[in-house]
Amino acid sequence: MEVHNVELVMSAVAPSQYPTTGYPEIALAGRSNVGKSSLINVLINRNSYARTSSQPGKTQTLNFYKVEEQLYFVDVPGYGYAKVSKKDREKWGQMIETYLTSRETLRGVIILVDARHAPTKDDVAMYEWMRYYEMPLLVVATKSDKIPRGKWNKQESLIKKTLNFQDDDDFVAFSAKTKSGKDAVWQWISAHTA
Numbered sequence: 001m002e003v004h005n006v007e008l009v010m011s012a013v014a015p016s017q018y019p020t021t022g023y024p025e026i027a028l029a030g031r032s033n034v035g036k037s038s039l040i041n042v043l044i045n046r047n048s049y050a051r052t053s054s055q056p057g058k059t060q061t062l063n064f065y066k067v068e069e070q071l072y073f074v075d076v077p078g079y080g081y082a083k084v085s086k087k088d089r090e091k092w093g094q095m096i097e098t099y100l101t102s103r104e105t106l107r108g109v110i111i112l113v114d115a116r117h118a119p120t121k122d123d124v125a126m127y128e129w130m131r132y133y134e135m136p137l138l139v140v141a142t143k144s145d146k147i148p149r150g151k152w153n154k155q156e157s158l159i160k161k162t163l164n165f166q167d168d169d170d171f172v173a174f175s176a177k178t179k180s181g182k183d184a185v186w187q188w189i190s191a192h193t194a
């Protein structure tokens with residue numbers, strides 16, 4: 001999709017703040033600093049629309065980005081950020097759980113993992129959790145520019161094995177730096193929001 005119009009319509013912490021237009025939604029989940037906001041920026045052809053940061057835990061609310069008059073991307077705050085207090089982690093968990101389990105317009109979840117490493121316990125838990133709710137899933141292995149192309153297949157196998165990846169889900173290697181994988185991610189989004 002050629003994106004021209006994007007609008008951050010809401011930074012929400014509670015369902016009463018979610019948009020009510022009824023457009024289909026795709027949520028992006030993943031560890032703090034993995035590159036969720038960067039992926040959104042590539043998808044919408046902006047350099048820094050969704051706030052990115054080298055400081056993990058920057059995104060604290062559910063950010064709804066309206067793309068054209070068609071769909072929303074929902075930037076979900078990152079999990080597994082050690083410096084967040086236990087109380088805040090519980091609050092985070094509740095906010096995410098409420099959203100991911102009750103949002104009728106949610107069509108699928110993109111789970112981002114770091115292409116360089118085996119998925120963490122948090123990554124595996126997120127994947128299992130979303131599978132349990134029978135959510136259509138796309139696993140995006142991002143920052144793939146940081147490993148040589150010759151190692152991509154090996155990393156894909158490692159990531160899939162660690163996640164106990166199921167073949168009815170999808171997988172794309174991606175880089176926000178080179179934009180490699182962008183079309184494949186858009187194809188998946190279009191197929192799930194049509």
Ligand SMILES: Nc1nc2c(ncn2[C@@H]2O[C@H](COP(=O)(O)OP(=O)(O)OP(=O)(O)O)[C@@H](O)[C@H]2O)c(=O)[nH]1
Nearest residue numbers: 033034035036037038052053057058059078143176
């Ligand atoms: N080389 C490279 N760097 C990336 C890539 N994606 C993200 N980064 C960098 O990783 C850092 C974190 O990216 P963000 O997009 O802010 O990560 P996030 O998942 O939104 O983080 P939180 O909002 O804190 O959960 C930034 O410094 C980005 O520039 C990528 O594909 N390649």
Ligand SMILES: [Mg+2]
Nearest residue numbers: 036037051059
């Ligand atoms: Mg972010």
